[in-house]
Amino acid sequence: MSKSRPRRPFGFRVYAGTMLATVVVGGIAGACAAILGGGPGWTSVAINAAFFSVAMGAGMALCVWWWRGIDEAAREAHKVAWWWGGSGGMAVGGVILLSVVLPDEGANLVKNMSGQDVFAAGMAALAGCQILGYTVAWVGWWLWHR
């Protein structure tokens, strides 16, 4: 066997730890924004933007660090999952959301929600569809390449 060995690529534990770290950072940022940035005016917008910028920046920094630590096949799986899974998830989710929300029946579903809540729910729903599509595509890539 060779004497100098390349670094072992990151495995599932590092991935799970990275996900947990981003959840914690996002949670802290969200809590700070809710406490300090909930008032009226552009000051609140600026406070929210500051907290969320820090959280997103930390999240992206973690992504860069993690991306550099995985091997090329893992990167390929994530690229495929991002493009096809994310696009497919958005396509399917978009059809469902538009089909449900645009008709009158859709208005009944959201009639008790504020405009902000509807907007946030729509964002969360579409992001959820993209994440689901991403996961399916990622699992499919590895199953196909076994």
Add this chain to the structure above:
Amino acid sequence: MNNRLKVLRAERNWSQADLAEQLGVSRQTVNALETGRYDPSLPLAFRIATVFGQPIESIFSE
């Protein structure tokens, strides 16, 4: 693309994990390479050739 990774690995009595450690990739990547379902990048192909001490053309073929 076809390859002789599994044969070369077996000749040296290495597990997939052993080979993965030498190449700096995961065991799953080695498995994907051996089944021919994943083609390595050029740098990885050169590392494979170095590890087995053989030219790339003798390991990979179309």
